[in-house]
Amino acid sequence: MAAPSLLLALSVWLVAGSLTAEATYYRHHRYVPHFYRYREHAANAENQLPEVSNPVAAAPQHVPEVFHPAPEVIPPIPEAFHPVPEVVHPAPEPYRPPTVRRRAPDGFSPVGTVRVFYGVMFDAGSTGTRIHIYRFVQKDPIELPVLDNELYHAVKPGLSAYKDNPEEGGNSVRQLLKIAKKTVPEEEWRRTPVILKATAGLRLLPEDKADTLLKEVRGVFDESPFFVPNNSVTIMNGKNEGVLAWVTVNFLTGHLYSNTRRTVGILDLGGGSTQITFLPKSRKTIQAAPSTYIARMNLFNHTYQLYTHSYLGNGLYAARLATLGALGADGLDWKIFTSSCLPKKFREDVTFGGTTYKVSGIPDGYAGYKLCYYEVMKVVKGIVHQPLEVKGSSVFYAFSYYYDRAVESGLIDRSRGGTVEVRDIKKKAKEVCNKMTKYRAISPFLCMDMTYITCLLKEGFGFKDSTVLQLAKKVNNVETSWALGATFDYFRNLAIE
Template identity: 70%
Template sequence: MAQQKLLALVVSIWACMWGLFPVEGTYYGHHIYNSHVIGHRMPSHAAPRPYGSMDNQLPPEPHAPEVSPRAPEVSGGTDMSGLPEVSGAPEMQQTVNVSRVYFGVMFDAGSTGTRVHIYKFIQKDPVALPVLDNEMYHAVKPGLSAYADKPDMGGDTIRQLLKVAKKTVPKSEWKQTPVILKATAGLRLLPEEKARALLDEVKEVFEESPFFVPNNSVSLMNGTNEGVLAWVTVNFLTGHLYAKTRKTVGILDLGGGSTQITFLPKSKKTVHTAPPSYIARFNLFNSTYELYTHSYLGNGLVAARLATLGALGADGLDWKVFTSSCLPKKFREDWTFGGLTYKVSGVPDGYAGYKLCYYEVMRVVKGVVHQPYEVKGSSIFYAFSYYYDRAVESGLIDGSRGGVVEVRDFKKKAKEVCNKMTKYRPISPFLCMDMTYITCLLKEGFGFKDSTVLQLAKKINNAETSWALGATFDHFNNFNIH
């Protein structure tokens, strides 16, 4: 009976891929079977809910009755009026007797785009654990940092995403559904006054909306929390948070402005040899974790391009041309990032290729990135964001399935791309630089061996690999990260 009751609570998380500004794609995932139960504390404006123990959060035993097949995914097009309604699929209504439904809206304001994740939770009865039923995801480009001098235009992108939330969350739930925005490296790289102006504009937009605006609803998230919460998301989706063995996977997240590494150390030497600020402790589902985690601001993929070109923080952008052997010889164009435009070029009368490019990007990595003792071992790491995107673009992995690669595979592909720049230029003139930087970051930066295996994934069990899910858990549960 206990197993049947637990099985009735089992769901899965659907999420989908990024869209483009102004509206390129909206994705919606309905309740699916075979997921994880979440211990969840309701916000102060809602009725209190009980905590769950680790024991009663374990997945069903192997001999539990087979669950129904997955429902088909529903994806929206460019017509906002065609967004699917939130009411559950017939299968969900037959499986779960919903007595309380509530939502959370999490905005991820990244350096290259702003994304909204709309999570739907179900509380079946006062003594049962809440369940994450589904997730709606939508994205716009460029990111908020592109509007550093025009914060009102940045606010308009948030209004657009709030329309998606209003289409997804039933009107009766608006007043008690929290809206939260956390900005990452794109705004951390801006002057403080410009970042503050953007965040203030977002707060005003939130206040105009019909949703619940909690205290500190708009904030600049520090890099440590970004890494920890991404680790929570990936280990939740892979089921490792429910195993009593505490066997977990590490994460490598490569954004546009910053990059994060986070893992649960197996060796005390890793902790003892790490800078004190690289160790984070937090409470999660009735357990305390001590992670190695660090975020390198300025070492995200796009910021690393600027550093490689010698353009990061440079003046004279109206007339200076920044060159690199990582770019095709005849390439020259204006390139915009963070609201600034740079003139970039290959070296017309010089040389180009992998060796020269590797030497250039080495200066961005060497001596900057700490090498944790343990990564030279056999730890399992999931790599996502630009690690995944560039691996797909270069043909290293299949975009629909992801894949398992070794660090040496990035090196081999980087050499191929750099030595055949003309072939790969239509994909991206920066592909040689990006693949070489990823190779250098993994090898010279973090110190991974050529044989280290990386699991490249954009989604896990149909859910987006992002810190947003972990941040939503943190909002409701208070992990007390320090």
């Protein structure tokens, strides 16, 4: 009977050793992931990884030592507007968060408790109105809150389309507020700010019509159960639009936390306007730029001096009309606006900003990339300022219609986005324009749009063929727009000048 007892004891010993080895293997890879080996970490950072008990401690003392190295003790990465816990941003040096200069709604961050709060930002653009509902978590009142998630929804057309029917414009906002009521818990409604900022669509309208629309939206907000701050419904100036989009992208990519202070530029192409914003590396860029193209902003105890400008009338839809000679034209009831950028047999009524235009290809004429390029050149050449540094090696994130048209033309994949060079966009524009029949089913304006984007980048901003653009709709599951930056500005006051 001694032999079976010995065999049983040996089996238990082997099984216990195997389980301990597996537990140690999990712990080793759970706490020392690949990316930690290349990151810097702040000494006083709060632990962001969930606590996991040490499996080895539960093992019997007589079990042999497992040959897995003990994990190195590494300070964790701080949470600071982190969109998804699985993604790690570069760690910042220790800093004191900026003072909140604006009084937040009651209950914003009670001391000693975990505070969950929300922000609702409306982006009233020229082609649609979008709602961004952000959920934040703040574990410590002296730390920056963490961006937990975002809910995004959009309706078309934009507010400017209701210039002669403001009540319907208000209804489009009311429709989106219903989504906010379903998303934000009822007990948080009175503490959740709702803000609407309109962009180029309303900037292009006569002042009286724009004011009537804004007044209607303010009435809709006042009816809602949410917190309505002062100046909650406004037209945002183009400078802030570019700066806040830059904040959003560099926030989500982690560049604002990098010790090197390296950042990425942004290119935003809307329906009515387009923006370029970047942090200049050279003093000459700032000195050579018009004074109105430079903005100062305070963030994380740093003052950033940005090159930024918004070109009203150079958004994609406004540029289409300008190329056709229709923007600001009269006699719209009988005039037909033609272009060699359109298929020869194409003819259609196009509505933008509540106004309808008759547009057509040239039935008996020529069409193609070269002729189209000459047409769109007049919308760009001499109008867009060329900053010195864009001819260098800076990386730019391009989104909105840059991204949409790259997807539609097959230049990038919709689900992943992608990195392209300016020369890739030019090559695809030539292909689309020389095969208009093939691409007409996708969009009869695709040749015009891709050619305009090419011309805007090369002849307008002055980018080289080798300039790298990162085309993206989202960064870490958050929309690449100015909306997050604007929400952050509301809670923290970035003091943009």
